[in-house]
Amino acid sequence: MIKWFKNTGPGVLVAAAFIGPGTVTLCTLAGVKYGYSLLWAMTLSIVATVVLQEMSARIGIITQKGLVSVIKEQIKSPILTKITIILILSAIVVGNAAYEAGNISGASLGISALFGNNLYYLYPIIIGVIAFGLLYIGNYKVLERSLVFLVIIMSISFLLTAIITKPNISLMLKGMFIPSFPNGSTLTIIGLIGTTVVPYNLFLHASLVKEKWKNKNDLKYSRKDTFIAIVFGGFVSMSIIVAASAMKGVEIKNGIDLAKGLEPLYGNFAKYFLGIGLFAAGITSAITAPLAAAYVAKSCFGWDVGLKNLKFRIVWLIILVLGVVFSSLKINPIEIIKFAQVANGILLPIIALFLLWIVNKTTVLGTYKNGIFQNIISGIIILITIILGFKSVLKVFELL
Incomplete structure (x- = not known):
């Protein structure tokens, strides 16, 4: 057990990144509207995330390079390299800046559930200071x-x-393993998958594993870490859907309303636990989103720097400050988030295809490249991400 704890870390950070306030809110809405029937979407998301993140971590450990660096090395055309870098950089940096406001607002909602709304205007600044520290x-x-x-x-x-x-329990297990498509649930299903299979996590994971592990023999620890952390993270998301399923008929506008809806049944006990949970979900994502953007910028520009380097710090600081400003001034960053969703929808299948291409290259991974079974599973998942990306882009343009 001690040995296992010693070799955990990157996978937990990936789980921390995808369980943010947006995930809490979406899982809450899914539970209230559809009960247990969409739990299967989370099961699918967990499998997809484990497979994609394992490939990303494998690249990071074997090459001891960031994902962008490896992609740059494998694209021989200078023009294609520049286009790829611009796409990745704009989508990750701009997208993370947009979602950072939601992360900080979500953590602030968690604090307000515990201490009230009187000093709400200070909460985003407090979250920003903690994340900055x-x-x-x-x-x-x-x-x-x-x-x-x-x-x-x-x-x-x-x-x-x-x-x-x-x-x-029986209905819950049925919902987890038997797909169903209740009326009007298509966009919610897309959202549940999209909020778990996060493109910036693929970059973050490849960068984090090489900070922790330097030896090819450490792959076994990385795989255990990835599997356990992401499966556990998926169960946390499922638990939010399950809790929200008990609130049929309650109007839900955001994640914190889950606590309000449970108050008549369970008193303040649920309220405080939800408040602490939402705070932790917000602040973990508020830390990982700027960190991922900084790692991507580092790889895109070829900086050979550490976490304490000024250029590295400037990137994550820009993302963090933008999030605090949007959240503090109550500026609704809907238009920016729409762009982030479009970028996310385009980026995910592209990065997934890059991953599959790279993990099949003997020149990159040698004997650690994908096998036939891994390619079949990966191919199915990439097909799903392409459909997900296409539909998420359509969804945004339908709202415009």
């Missing part, structure tokens, strides 16, 4: 341990909230 330390181990601690708090909060609703 952890990022500025520039010590991977401190950052890793802090996020692992917050993820544990978040997980306990949401899992306990689900347990106190006394779920129907």
